[in-house]
Amino acid sequence: MTKDEAKHKIENLSKTIEEHNHNYYVLDNPTISDFEFDKMLEELISLEKQFPELLLPTSPSQRVGGAITKEFKSVKHKYPMLSLSNSYSKDDMMDFDRRVKEGLHLENDLFGANQIQYVCELKFDGLSIGITYENGVISHAITRGDGVQGDDVTTNVKTIKSVPLKLKGNFPPLFEIRGEIYMPKKEFERINKEREEIGETPLANPRNTASGTMKMQDSAVVASRNLDCFLYSLLGENVPHKSHYENLQAAKSWGFKISDDAKLCNGINEVLEFIDHWDKARYDLPFEIDGIVIKVNDYQKQQQLGFTAKSPRWAIAYKFKAEQVSTKLLSITYQVGRTGAITPVANLQPVQLGGTTVKRASLHNADIIEKLDIRVNDFVFVEKGGEIIPKIIGVDLEKRDPENVKTVYAYECPECHAKLVRKESEAQHYCPNENECPPQVKGKMEHFVSRKAMNIDSLGGETIEQLFEANLLRNIADIYDLKKEQLLPLERMAEKKAQNLIDGIEASKAVPFERVLYAIGIRHVGETSAKKITRKVRNMDALLAMQKEELLHIDEVGETIAESIIQHFKNPQNKDILDRLKAAGLQFSLSEEALANTGDKLKGLSIVISGVFTKYSRDQLKDMIEQNGGKSSGSISGKTSYLLAGDNMGPEKLKKAQNLGVKIISEEEFEKMLN
Numbered sequence: 001m002t003k004d005e006a007k008h009k010i011e012n013l014s015k016t017i018e019e020h021n022h023n024y025y026v027l028d029n030p031t032i033s034d035f036e037f038d039k040m041l042e043e044l045i046s047l048e049k050q051f052p053e054l055l056l057p058t059s060p061s062q063r064v065g066g067a068i069t070k071e072f073k074s075v076k077h078k079y080p081m082l083s084l085s086n087s088y089s090k091d092d093m094m095d096f097d098r099r100v101k102e103g104l105h106l107e108n109d110l111f112g113a114n115q116i117q118y119v120c121e122l123k124f125d126g127l128s129i130g131i132t133y134e135n136g137v138i139s140h141a142i143t144r145g146d147g148v149q150g151d152d153v154t155t156n157v158k159t160i161k162s163v164p165l166k167l168k169g170n171f172p173p174l175f176e177i178r179g180e181i182y183m184p185k186k187e188f189e190r191i192n193k194e195r196e197e198i199g200e201t202p203l204a205n206p207r208n209t210a211s212g213t214m215k216m217q218d219s220a221v222v223a224s225r226n227l228d229c230f231l232y233s234l235l236g237e238n239v240p241h242k243s244h245y246e247n248l249q250a251a252k253s254w255g256f257k258i259s260d261d262a263k264l265c266n267g268i269n270e271v272l273e274f275i276d277h278w279d280k281a282r283y284d285l286p287f288e289i290d291g292i293v294i295k296v297n298d299y300q301k302q303q304q305l306g307f308t309a310k311s312p313r314w315a316i317a318y319k320f321k322a323e324q325v326s327t328k329l330l331s332i333t334y335q336v337g338r339t340g341a342i343t344p345v346a347n348l349q350p351v352q353l354g355g356t357t358v359k360r361a362s363l364h365n366a367d368i369i370e371k372l373d374i375r376v377n378d379f380v381f382v383e384k385g386g387e388i389i390p391k392i393i394g395v396d397l398e399k400r401d402p403e404n405v406k407t408v409y410a411y412e413c414p415e416c417h418a419k420l421v422r423k424e425s426e427a428q429h430y431c432p433n434e435n436e437c438p439p440q441v442k443g444k445m446e447h448f449v450s451r452k453a454m455n456i457d458s459l460g461g462e463t464i465e466q467l468f469e470a471n472l473l474r475n476i477a478d479i480y481d482l483k484k485e486q487l488l489p490l491e492r493m494a495e496k497k498a499q500n501l502i503d504g505i506e507a508s509k510a511v512p513f514e515r516v517l518y519a520i521g522i523r524h525v526g527e528t529s530a531k532k533i534t535r536k537v538r539n540m541d542a543l544l545a546m547q548k549e550e551l552l553h554i555d556e557v558g559e560t561i562a563e564s565i566i567q568h569f570k571n572p573q574n575k576d577i578l579d580r581l582k583a584a585g586l587q588f589s590l591s592e593e594a595l596a597n598t599g600d601k602l603k604g605l606s607i608v609i610s611g612v613f614t615k616y617s618r619d620q621l622k623d624m625i626e627q628n629g630g631k632s633s634g635s636i637s638g639k640t641s642y643l644l645a646g647d648n649m650g651p652e653k654l655k656k657a658q659n660l661g662v663k664i665i666s667e668e669e670f671e672k673m674l675n
């Protein structure tokens, strides 16, 4: 393909891909399959690799992430980012309406001609962002920070698929649009489920997770977390309309995700109706909101009203009250998670709360029970705030029967009766019987066969349960001893299903070492740490022989992971399982291909990459440096060993390298250093 042809193709692909992103993420109306979409994106990425000079900052390939932000630059906001004053009652809202009319010198006639036009919007619970577009192209995205200056998180914001990289229609040449980055409830649940699988503590709520994610340095991780963004205000000299609602609709036509739930209301009574509606309906939304925002629609009126030191006088936030009820605590039971973590659960007299019947609530851990001094038969206050799961916030002591006895926390596992343990630094109790306690054993197996681990999709949760009950599976190594003849007599197990299972198990023997290490389920060892560890140790025997201090030298391995690895292999049962997996033929060392790319040929060297390359992407080069023991650094200093230079390298970098006498090498020379 000639460069011109490639350019044409890249333009077409980018346009089509972005249209499909818009259909899927903004309009919620996909028109092609994920498979077709992925194929197009792959083609685009591959063309951009072949012709790196054609890679544009607005390419949809940027949404996959990969670029690292070493340090988030602090940038001053062009327009300060103020906050809103809060209100909590209808009376507060009536006062607000009165103040608005006063400010505009209008008489407060509740039903007459002076009704103010308000825009009511959902108050999305996330982090605020200001995104600037220049000539229809995203230029930078800044977090609120202290309101005067915030962090430049452009690279991370570009991974949010509903944020347009390029606009369509008739937009002003320069403007800023503000909105809220949030994490959908489903995505939050997915991440927590994954964390639970490797024994990490769950994240507290979608809002903190969204804001933590925006501050991550690796944009590929940000991309994997599927954040979303609603936009809710337009700032600039040349915005098309004289009122807020009309401008929101215009922004929608340029490609922004604007909530369809924003409503133009005539007078405060319509506002109160809007609030009433969403106070109940909020639980059905796929994201969390913590209130309603009310804004005067007309810009001229906004201007007339102006600002206090902290917030506009033309807008206010109505915060929802967390709904509370009192009900009786019938019993406390204990749940065992797949990592052995014990969660106490309050079983309640069923009660209506926030549109659903609540029967159970988490009590989290022993400390919370102690702190609340919660006792069976007490009346407790249950609250449903922003969170998805209801919370017990206290005991109605006035209603306490003096006969109610103080709660003694469980001392043995409800499933296997092993004595529970609690580490000093942790809030949770654990069942230590990891290899025999049924929910732990089954949980380990589910993790082992999961897609990112051994990927045995013919062995799902139900089949694991069935084989466990039939005594055919007691640990992950038993999977490789399963015989078709043993499976056939089982219920719902036809010939074809049994064969699929056996084939899936057989195929998993080719799964690479790094995924095997992840699959065996060492607490705290996730996908990324498993990758880093296997690259360093190269085979399982080397890992087994390692002391804690050596483990600590591996990237990504801190005290918790190192200790967890040592403890895991200390257990003779785990050692036995490992021996059996090895005998079954699982990959216990890096493949030839992976090995060829690792080593310490670049040990002690610090290399700066600059420009565009023909054979490898910058990320690949960076990986190659790190996998060979070198350091890849962003800027040239006296400590730099080499400048790895591609085409179109910045003249400043070149000059600096020459001044400091840093050796400049080409892609080919770099390859030679490795071979």
Ligand code: IVH
Pocket: 081, 082, 083, 084, 085, 121, 122, 123, 124, 125, 126, 127, 128, 129, 179, 180, 232, 233, 293, 311, 312, 315, 317
């Ligand atoms: S308008 C002058 N509209 O709530 C402030 N804010 O303090 C203009 N928020 O930090 C803000 N949803 O992050 C506005 N529809 C919405 C919003 C919204 C959420 C957040 C925003 C702001 C805080 C209010």
